Amino acid sequence: MKFSLVIHASPFSAQTSSTAYRYAKCLLDEGHQIFRIFYYGDGVLVANQQITPPQDESNLLTAWQALAEEHALDLVVCIAAAVKRGILDENEAKRYEKPNANLASGFELSGLGQLAEAIAVSDRVVTFGS
């Protein structure tokens, strides 16, 4: 089955964000296909390349990057939600004259149309709320 996941939860203050990661991993292990992961609301915060958790805590950012690399996942971050929260790629950093970009590699900033498309083509869309 073709799945898409929508993640609203903050990676720091809600467990839902790591549940989403384990759910995605489980889907792939079971042989399902993931069309897209869409990060929305506070969920976009996981795409900050500067995330530096204490050494004895898990790092959701690198976990997503590794999973995406292994399975060629499409990790899309809502551009409006991201820019508002200070997650910028090179283009947006230039556009808003900010000193640097911080969007982690493996993630892409794009619009809500990407979520609409994911809803249209996926058999199941699962929301991980805040």
Place this chain on the structure above:
Amino acid sequence: MSAKKSILIINQSAPYGSSNGRESLDLALTCSIFEMPVSLLFVGDGLYQLINNQSPEQLQMKKHEAMLSALPMYDIDQIYVTAEDLSENDLTENDLAMPVTLIQRDVIASLIQQNDSVLTF
């Protein structure tokens, strides 16, 4: 984009305590641009998004009502509220910023069943 999937967006968050209400409406408008039929259900604290005469300027926030007023322009007119939520909050349809379709709470299950995709905010 292939099939026109129908979408039900369930709103269960109050308007100003989180960004859920705003982000839900943005998605509703986007899906409508892609000609996907959109229905909105406001339940629990989500009902507060619809109340008229809000004054969020005191919180330095944008009026949720103003965004809701864009819905008819995007052909989104399937807006559901449960009669139970209204009466439990001592509200009537006159307290709402826009016309809604009143349903009984036990109809929510069939509303979910009727739609191809359901998103919750």
